[in-house]
Amino acid sequence: MAKQLITDHDSIVLLVDSFYAKARKDELIGPIFNEVIGDDWDKHLPTMYRFWGDILLNTHEYEGNPMVVHKQLNMRIPLEPAHFERWKKLFVETVWELFEGDKAELAAQRAVSIATVMQLKIAGYQ
Numbered sequence: 001m002a003k004q005l006i007t008d009h010d011s012i013v014l015l016v017d018s019f020y021a022k023a024r025k026d027e028l029i030g031p032i033f034n035e036v037i038g039d040d041w042d043k044h045l046p047t048m049y050r051f052w053g054d055i056l057l058n059t060h061e062y063e064g065n066p067m068v069v070h071k072q073l074n075m076r077i078p079l080e081p082a083h084f085e086r087w088k089k090l091f092v093e094t095v096w097e098l099f100e101g102d103k104a105e106l107a108a109q110r111a112v113s114i115a116t117v118m119q120l121k122i123a124g125y126q
């Protein structure tokens with residue numbers, strides 16, 4: 001399949017759906033998503049469209065505090081360095097399997113920087 005540019009809401013949906021399809025099947029991080037999100041994927045995925053739409057297309061549509069959400073998650077299921085490594089690998093792989101161009105570069109970079117900072121902040125809570 002030809003690689004695409006990240007241009008609009010449809011690109012965001014493709015990126016997010018493809019990442020979570022992989023993440024849910026992953027033997028290391030899949031169980032965390034499936035345990036916490038359970039039957040609520042219809043709610044979680046649109047939240048993630050808003051988050052990535054905001055970051056990549058400046059849509060100003062995401063309202064939330066991912067840091068607080070992951071600190072709470074970490075108290076329930078400890079998020080280990082290996083989980084972050086896998087998350088980053090799957091996300092970056094997904095970006096480059098589907099997309100090319102500056103926004104793809106931005107998606108991969110931002111995912112890695114946010115994950116790195118999230119992991120550092122969370123380490124203070126374990």
Ligand code: HEM
Pocket residue numbers: 051054055062064065066067109110113114115117118
């Ligand atoms: C867990 C929560 C978050 C963490 C740890 C985090 C961390 C970071 C980091 C480390 C950067 C620098 C990226 C780089 O230079 O490569 C960044 C940039 C940015 N983040 Fe976040 N972020 C978080 C949540 C959000 C949210 C919720 C939004 C918007 C809805 C957002 C929007 C942005 C934008 C627009 C930039 C680029 C700023 C610029 O370069 O002008 N971030 N973030």
Ligand code: HEM
Pocket residue numbers: 029032033036037047048051063064065066069070073079080083084087110111114115116118
């Ligand atoms: C170890 C890696 C990670 C795991 C296992 C993980 C898992 C999860 C889970 C289970 C939820 C749902 C939480 C709930 O509804 O209570 C969630 C929400 C979310 N995650 Fe992650 N996550 C990880 C890393 C990241 C990173 C690096 C980012 C950003 C680049 C991110 C962005 C988000 C956002 C935006 C939400 C929605 C927060 C809200 O409700 O507004 N996650 N994550």
